[in-house]
Amino acid sequence: MQYHYHKHDVIIVGAGGAGLMAALYAGKEVDTAVISKLYPTRSHTGAAQGGVGAALANLEEDHWEWHAYDTIKGADFIGDQDAIEFMCKDAPDVVYELEHMGLPFDRTPDGKISQRRFGGHTNNETKQAVMRACNSADRTGHMILQTLYQQCIKHNVNFYDEYQMLDLIMVDGEARGVVAYEIDTGELHVFHAKAVMLATGGWGPVWNITSNAHTLTGDGPALVLRHGLPLEDMEFFQFHPTGLFKLGILITEAVRGEGGVLINGKGERFMPKYAPTVKELASRDVVSRAIYMEVMAGNGVDGKDYVYLDVTPETVNHYFEVDDSRLPNGEIRKIDDHFVKTKLEDISDFCRTYVGVDPTKEPIPVQPTAHYAMGGIPTDIDTHALANEKGDLVPGLYAAGECGCISVHGGNRLGTNSLLDLVVFGRRGGKVMAQDVKKMEFKPIDAEAAVAKVRAELDAILNNTGTESHADIKQEMKNIMTKDVSVFRVEEGMAEAVQKLRELRERYKHIHIDDKGKRFNTNLLEAWQVGNLLDLALVTAESALARKESRGAHARDDYPERDDENWMKHTMVYLDADGKVTLKYKPVTVTKYQPVKRVY
Amino acid sequence: MQVTLKIQRFNPEKDSAPYWKEYSLDMHPNDRVLDALLYIKNHIDGTLTMRSSCAHGICGSDAMRINGVNQLACKSLFSKVGNNVTIEPIAGLPVIKDLVVDMEPFMEHYRSVLPFFINDDPAPEKERLQSEEDRLKFEESTKCILCACCTTSCPTFWATDAYVGPAAIVQAHRFIFDSRDQGSQQRLEILADPDGVWRCRTIFNCTNACPREIKVTEAIAEVKKEILFSKL
Ligand SMILES: Cc1cc2nc3c(=O)[nH]c(=O)nc-3n(C[C@H](O)[C@H](O)[C@H](O)COP(=O)(O)OP(=O)(O)OC[C@H]3O[C@@H](n4cnc5c(N)ncnc54)[C@H](O)[C@@H]3O)c2cc1C
Ligand code: FES
Numbered sequence: 001m002q003y004h005y006h007k008h009d010v011i012i013v014g015a016g017g018a019g020l021m022a023a024l025y026a027g028k029e030v031d032t033a034v035i036s037k038l039y040p041t042r043s044h045t046g047a048a049q050g051g052v053g054a055a056l057a058n059l060e061e062d063h064w065e066w067h068a069y070d071t072i073k074g075a076d077f078i079g080d081q082d083a084i085e086f087m088c089k090d091a092p093d094v095v096y097e098l099e100h101m102g103l104p105f106d107r108t109p110d111g112k113i114s115q116r117r118f119g120g121h122t123n124n125e126t127k128q129a130v131m132r133a134c135n136s137a138d139r140t141g142h143m144i145l146q147t148l149y150q151q152c153i154k155h156n157v158n159f160y161d162e163y164q165m166l167d168l169i170m171v172d173g174e175a176r177g178v179v180a181y182e183i184d185t186g187e188l189h190v191f192h193a194k195a196v197m198l199a200t201g202g203w204g205p206v207w208n209i210t211s212n213a214h215t216l217t218g219d220g221p222a223l224v225l226r227h228g229l230p231l232e233d234m235e236f237f238q239f240h241p242t243g244l245f246k247l248g249i250l251i252t253e254a255v256r257g258e259g260g261v262l263i264n265g266k267g268e269r270f271m272p273k274y275a276p277t278v279k280e281l282a283s284r285d286v287v288s289r290a291i292y293m294e295v296m297a298g299n300g301v302d303g304k305d306y307v308y309l310d311v312t313p314e315t316v317n318h319y320f321e322v323d324d325s326r327l328p329n330g331e332i333r334k335i336d337d338h339f340v341k342t343k344l345e346d347i348s349d350f351c352r353t354y355v356g357v358d359p360t361k362e363p364i365p366v367q368p369t370a371h372y373a374m375g376g377i378p379t380d381i382d383t384h385a386l387a388n389e390k391g392d393l394v395p396g397l398y399a400a401g402e403c404g405c406i407s408v409h410g411g412n413r414l415g416t417n418s419l420l421d422l423v424v425f426g427r428r429g430g431k432v433m434a435q436d437v438k439k440m441e442f443k444p445i446d447a448e449a450a451v452a453k454v455r456a457e458l459d460a461i462l463n464n465t466g467t468e469s470h471a472d473i474k475q476e477m478k479n480i481m482t483k484d485v486s487v488f489r490v491e492e493g494m495a496e497a498v499q500k501l502r503e504l505r506e507r508y509k510h511i512h513i514d515d516k517g518k519r520f521n522t523n524l525l526e527a528w529q530v531g532n533l534l535d536l537a538l539v540t541a542e543s544a545l546a547r548k549e550s551r552g553a554h555a556r557d558d559y560p561e562r563d564d565e566n567w568m569k570h571t572m573v574y575l576d577a578d579g580k581v582t583l584k585y586k587p588v589t590v591t592k593y594q595p596v597k598r599v600y
Numbered sequence: 601m602q603v604t605l606k607i608q609r610f611n612p613e614k615d616s617a618p619y620w621k622e623y624s625l626d627m628h629p630n631d632r633v634l635d636a637l638l639y640i641k642n643h644i645d646g647t648l649t650m651r652s653s654c655a656h657g658i659c660g661s662d663a664m665r666i667n668g669v670n671q672l673a674c675k676s677l678f679s680k681v682g683n684n685v686t687i688e689p690i691a692g693l694p695v696i697k698d699l700v701v702d703m704e705p706f707m708e709h710y711r712s713v714l715p716f717f718i719n720d721d722p723a724p725e726k727e728r729l730q731s732e733e734d735r736l737k738f739e740e741s742t743k744c745i746l747c748a749c750c751t752t753s754c755p756t757f758w759a760t761d762a763y764v765g766p767a768a769i770v771q772a773h774r775f776i777f778d779s780r781d782q783g784s785q786q787r788l789e790i791l792a793d794p795d796g797v798w799r800c801r802t803i804f805n806c807t808n809a810c811p812r813e814i815k816v817t818e819a820i821a822e823v824k825k826e827i828l829f830s831k832l
Contacts, residue, residue, distance in 0.1 A: 041660065046659055047654050096727055102775070102781065106732075107732045136742075142658065146742070153715065154716040214638075249655075353675055354630070517613045519612050520696055520700050
């Protein structure tokens with residue numbers, strides 16, 4: 001069996017914000033390499049728009065403790081409070097570090113990092129929205145990704161660009177490397193390592209309308225499941241309220257942070273009904289459900305399933321007066337066309353390009369879009385992957401970024417907290433891996449066998465003479481998940497979804513592909529990825545079906561209330577080779593905040 | 601609308617030279633050219649190969665030559681490009697397969713200009729201050745997504761692949777005009793090389809091609825001026 005062999009102390013799979021931050025830190029001390037199926041700067045972190053949260057208090061009073069409480073409340077009390085406190089406390093320091101790396105933040109008049117309002121971030125005393133999101137126009141993620149990649153070049157980090165991980169090498173319950181496919185040549189590479197970090201991002205393409213790139217296919221979590229390890233809280237998937245109608249392209253919450261309002265088909269601003277205090281700036285699950293309820297009540301625009309997001313200065317300034325919304329200096333807030341064009345430049349471009357709308361003149365048609373995975377590979381606060389609900393570790397395996405679950409986002413993530421999660425835990429994970437591997441030896445692997453296993457999997461797709469199409473199966477999966485495992489959920493729908501997903505998994509065994517070649521065979525890789533999406537869809541539906549309550553992004557018509565007595569616990573889901581799902585649970589870590597009802 | 605796509609195909613394992621293949625599809629005027637390519641790949645011919653990821657002009661994966669002009673397939677709507685569309689790989693970089701080119705030579709030029717922040721002073725406890733005005737001086741060039749639309753539309757680059765190219769100059773510009781950075785002198789020296797900025801003949805193809813609407817030629821002119829002023 002032909003393959004290439006590489007050896008590095010640390011292998012990081014994924015070159016988004018999490019992977020690059022970890023690489024910078026691990027790379028300072030030990031031999032580190034990053035494998036990425038995309039060129040690093042094409043990772044989806046580059047699509048993040050609004051900002052990264054940190055209580056810098058550059059424009060008004062703020063405290064990391066407020067940030068922590070907002071996050072715990074936003075998470076609907078199922079986030080682990082020790083990890084949340086650590087993240088929010090570390091936030092200012094890591095944001096300053098990004099600035100020291102050259103990140104071009106927007107500036108306040110006195111030259112500091114600029115900050116803006118975002119959903120769920122409040123002054124804990126007045127309950128009003130607070131300016132906590134550090135931003136660089138509406139392309140903060142792009143700036144973070146570019147800056148981290150630039151630093152990696154500066155510090156000579158090793159990259160294997162356009163290499164796709166196809167398996168983890170696990171021996172005796174320990175991670176000892178990965179097998180990757182070199183996309184250009186179709187050759188297999190064994191990466192032998194002491195520590196493997198998964199930072200492969202999210203899996204929004206499980207649903208129809210999504211803000212995620214189609215390359216986000218949950219490869220890391222799917223492989224973890226395939227090795228008999230659990231995933232955590234998969235039922236909690238965030239639907240962002242404002243995706244561009246039909247396309248799902250994200251329209252950042254910063255639009256509402258800067259004053260944008262949601263208007264239904266009757267021309268009414270409806271958020272005050274659902275969240276009287278912060279209105280449009282309630283947490284995302286609350287706003288998405290409000291849109292959905294408006295649509296169900298026949299208040300969608302033209303009777304369709306969308307509403308308007310209005311950021312025209314005329315409307316915004318009108319509501320600033322109605323709400324008596326003031327600047328820190330006491331003046332009533334006011335925006336103009338120039339403000340919209342410069343602070344929301346990319347958003348304006350998307351609206352013009354894709355729906356022909358100039359947001360300074362017309363409202364933007366929006367609908368909820370599948371956006372962010374709160375669940376994922378369970379880890380401790382040091383990014384060590386967990387083997388089970390008892391908290392045993394998987395030696396050698398780490399996870400960070402959207403594919404991991406520490407859990408700092410619980411049932412619903414606040415805007416700006418993912419970019420924060422990437423840099424805080426990417427940094428921590430990088431440092432921890434460097435420390436860990438210094439105490440470790442390379443342990444033996446059977447590279448031949450690892451390659452043979454992957455080769456056999458690929459051959460099974462390449463040589464399959466079935467009649468099914470992976471693209472059709474993927475589309476059907478999206479339809480099922482969108483219909484029954486989305487913003488609102490009920491028992492029968494989810495049970496049916498599970499049944500249908502199982503049928504799709506059977507059909508997936510009979511796919512055929514056109515491209516049998518070795519060079520740049522994206523047909524083969526995409527077919528492989530559909531297998532991952534199917535596994536993640538199934539464990540999501542099963543985890544959701546079992547959770548008989550409504551909490552955060554998991555909202556059930558048949559169990560509309562949160563049930564802390566029975567359900568304040570994390571789901572740990574396992575999937576065996578026959579498709580059998582096992583659910584276990586583990587407690588939530590509470591430091592000092594007892595659950596209370598969430599009102600915004 | 602009925603559209604005809606004429607796509608340059610090349611499979612290194614089978615073909616000795618590229619050839620054209622036509623596809624007829626029913627698309628909506630608001631559909632992206634990328635939607636059509638993915639439709640072909642998913643439903644007509646799975647061997648058609650291109651890069652793409654974000655599908656909204658942010659990641660820079662799907663630069664290609666559409667009706668003779670470099671653009672991102674995910675930002676080109678049929679309402680703009682019309683119903684007879686020719687699609688080729690971007691020029692000046694080796695073709696790997698169909699619309700996929702080897703990005704390495706491009707990335708090498710990018711890396712050559714020290715595209716990273718340099719400031720060896722001890723960092724302050726909080727942020728380094730920067731006025732809003734200073735921040736704006738390099739705003740444009742921070743938008744670059746390294747898609748290569750500009751560099752591969754430049755006739756000088758086609759003729760001389762040693763030319764560092766517009767994208768790398770924009771990346772250098774991003775740091776040269778950042779008031780916090782201390783590496784400008786080194787970068788200007790690199791760009792004063794015969795294969796640096798002076799190869800630019802202000803043809804403006806790069807500016808026209810940039811999907812981020814960066815005024816690339818203007819940025820290059822600013823770097824040229826800076827070199828003259830610093831008397832390199
Ligand atoms: C449109 C949009 C806007 C957002 N805005 C904000 C915001 O304003 N604030 C905020 O906090 N959060 C925001 N988010 C969320 C946040 O951007 C993401 O959660 C975060 O960027 C994920 O980063 P990551 O490093 O985990 O993964 P990604 O950046 O998605 O990177 C994944 C990496 O894994 C690699 N990879 C995947 N599979 C494999 C494999 N099999 N082999 C090799 N490599 C692989 C990819 O090549 C890529 O490099 C936004 C998200 C979206 C989609
Ligand atoms: S697919 Fe990302 S820029 Fe077009």
